[in-house]
Amino acid sequence: MEKIQIRDEFIKLGQLLKLANLVESGAMAKEVIEDGLVKYNGEVETRRGKKIYPGDVVEFNGESVIVTNDN
Template sequence: MSEISAPQPLPIRDESIRLGQALKLAALVEDGAMARDVVQEGLVEVNGEVETRRGRQLRDGDVVEFNGEAIVVEAGQG
C-alpha cells in the first residue's frame, strides 16, 4: 500500500459537496466521467472506508483519499 500524503484542505462555500464534485474541484480527476469510474471501481476512500457512491455527500472534516493523495473538506470556507 502506498503512503498517503498529509490531507490538503479543500475549502467549499456550502455545508456539503458531492464526492464526484470534490474529486474534480481538488484536481484529483480530470472530469466527471473519470470521477464516476474511479469511485465505481472502489479506488476512493472517505474517512478510511471505500466509497462507491459518486453522489455521497461530504461535510466539514471528511477526508477523501485517492491515488496516494488526500483532501479534507473545509465547509463554509469558499
C-alpha cells in the same frame, strides 16, 4: 494533506474529486469511484453522490484531501 474549502453545507464526492484536481472529468470521477478506488473517512466509497461535509477526509491515488468550510 490538502485542504479543500467549500462554501455550501456539503459537496458531492464526484464534484470534490474534480475540485481537488484528483481527476480530470466527471466521467473519470464516476469510473474511479465505482471501481472502489476512493476512500471516504478511511472506508471505500462507491457512491458518486455521497455527501461530503467539512471535516471529512477523501483519499484517492495516494493523495488525501480534507474538506473545510469558510463559515
